[in-house]
Amino acid sequence: MTSHVLLSISGLHKAFGGLIAVNQMQFDICEGEIIGLLGPNGSGKTTVINLISGALSPNDGKVVLDGKDITNLPAHKISHAGIARTFQLVRILPDLDCIENIEAGLAYRTKPLWGHDAHTAAYELLERIGLEKHAHTPAGDLTYIDQKRLELGRALALQPKLLLLDEWLAGLNPSELQDGITLVRKLKHEGLTIIMVEHVMDAIRSLCDRCVVMNAGAKIADGSPDAVLSDGEVIRAYLGDSHA
Numbered sequence: 001m002t003s004h005v006l007l008s009i010s011g012l013h014k015a016f017g018g019l020i021a022v023n024q025m026q027f028d029i030c031e032g033e034i035i036g037l038l039g040p041n042g043s044g045k046t047t048v049i050n051l052i053s054g055a056l057s058p059n060d061g062k063v064v065l066d067g068k069d070i071t072n073l074p075a076h077k078i079s080h081a082g083i084a085r086t087f088q089l090v091r092i093l094p095d096l097d098c099i100e101n102i103e104a105g106l107a108y109r110t111k112p113l114w115g116h117d118a119h120t121a122a123y124e125l126l127e128r129i130g131l132e133k134h135a136h137t138p139a140g141d142l143t144y145i146d147q148k149r150l151e152l153g154r155a156l157a158l159q160p161k162l163l164l165l166d167e168w169l170a171g172l173n174p175s176e177l178q179d180g181i182t183l184v185r186k187l188k189h190e191g192l193t194i195i196m197v198e199h200v201m202d203a204i205r206s207l208c209d210r211c212v213v214m215n216a217g218a219k220i221a222d223g224s225p226d227a228v229l230s231d232g233e234v235i236r237a238y239l240g241d242s243h244a
């Protein structure tokens, strides 16, 4: 792992009316790192992902990718700058087959691929995510884990420097979970930088280099998985005062 900072967020603030969803958030992520973004329900994690990916604009603060200020850029420009994401509720094109789903993603690259080139690249991507045998299966007929794989493939089609996974491992059964963890680990070994919002502790412990923990919109811990998961303030945030 290098120590080159790929993404830096600072002073990030987002309010919805009177509700402060994200309050002075700041953290850096270095190239090749996997960060777990943790916190109890409603603590602001998805809002941070939305602010980084351009789905929402912050009221204040900065998002810098690879030295370039991307704050307030529209989502498609942020995607072209090198950030791709998955969603809590899977977003795929259910009537198209897997290869067509990936081809649709390839059309959104900075340098879009079409025709034969797109077909070849889409098949290679399906191999990378373990879906090649379903190349011609309609996406809507896939199992849940395979739909998640496909959504991940659509994000990877954009050739991101930084991948944002919003509870990508949620809702998987134990064997699917192991497959999902193996795939994320493979992406890490390929050098991808990842921020994952996650509640699955096994996944956090086995994948994350570092965890940033939020509560009520603010950062309350930043450190190794073992350190933050045994931190009194983190335990209180998740379980209440009586457990810390």
Ligand SMILES: Nc1ncnc2c1ncn2[C@@H]1O[C@H](COP(=O)(O)OP(=O)(O)OP(=O)(O)O)[C@@H](O)[C@H]1O
Pocket: 016, 019, 020, 021, 039, 040, 041, 042, 043, 044, 045, 046, 047, 048
């Ligand atoms: N578009 C919105 N309009 C109004 N309030 C919102 C909006 N999006 C999020 N919120 C509120 O902001 C707070 C943070 O929500 P967010 O979804 O970021 O939390 P989270 O940590 O991702 O939660 P979960 O783990 O349940 O997904 C919550 O109180 C939520 O109700």
